[in-house]
Amino acid sequence: MSVKSDEATDDEIKAYEKGIKADEMTRCYILASMANVLQHQHQSMTTAYDMFKSLKEILGEQNRPVKHTVMKARLTIKMVKETLVREHVFKMMSLLNELKILNAVIDMESKVEMVLQTLPDSFQQFCLNNNMNNMDLSLAKLLNEEQTAKSIIKQQDPPAALMVEKPSASTFKLKGEKKKKAS
Template identity: 45%
Template sequence: MSFNPLSAILKEHKLEGHNYIVWKQNLDIVLTAEEYKYVLTTECPPEPAANASATVKETYRKWCKANEMAKCCMLASMSTVLQHQHQGMNTATEIMNNLNNHFGTQNRAAKSLAFRSIMTKVMKEGTSVRDHVLEMMSHLNQIEILGGIIDPESQVTIILQSLPSSYQQFKLNFEMNKRAYTLAELLTELQPAEDLMVQTKAAMMSSRSSSSGSKPGKGKKKAQNVVAPKIAKGKKKRVNTNKKQSGKCFKCGEKGH
């Protein structure tokens, strides 16, 4: 195995049993970086015949070497007791299956939690779509590490469903185009859509602000025109009750009342 600083992760966090989930996640990182992870998901090719082509022989040799290196990574990062139990096994897959049988309860609980997290996660309006998608991708990767299988098309669908209503037009365009996005391509397409929505919202706010700034002046003039006649009309109707009546009283004939 070539020197890789990531391998120090396994050395510092050896598998004891109770830490199986964390150990498995760290192992996935190291095997991916070293390009050995594929031996956990592919069977060993048949041993080539003496007259087999160079390509067939190289494929077999490469798989056997990757398998041995993956086994070394796994055994070197276990407690002494676990090493003794697994060192006689022929493939890295055999070791992983046995570990899963021993500590699978932890694995199933973590997988269930990861599934719940990704199915209930909803992006909040106004937050970063990039951060949201990266978080969703992290949950999907964790599910894969724990042995869960979600096909690429379903992964994209799950992320689209977690977007808020402001991305409805993007979702409609996606359905109409019937394009097969990878998660990376989906993120690349979502970011310009987010920028466009932010610009559109800013333009609408600016337009509303300009419109509201011109209306108060007109309203004030109308109020003055309406109120003034009412005040004048009210003054005409006011009667001075202290003024003495002129002329003679039609009853008693006296003046002044």
């Protein structure tokens, strides 16, 4: 299928024919990668763009349940105490990338906040410092900062904020027991 016109130059005609050939190749690749049912439905379409629009209509709505599942996983995840910070942040980055692929728009500040919310209580000071200092972190910088914080947290054995003296049994009076007078 070529278009020749008195107004078109030889270069324009060649570019047009090259575009037609590229579109035909693209249609072949699309058809070859489809299931038989979809092939039959799309083989009469004249352009790859028409195929793409049709596939988007057919498959486009499948993003919604997938996006919901990924978002639910993101909202319910919490870093387990024994997990390495690096593994946890990579897992969070993976979930956030899946959401991006599904066309969810999340700015960097919100992504960092989402990761901070999944950290255990031992990172409370780290999160507070991040919020108080309005640190402008990317996920990669956050990963490095969290690993540094984790090594500091590990060095505190046990953390000072968590040290509580265990009361002795004689400090408490059992119900129904009378106070004994010292003789």
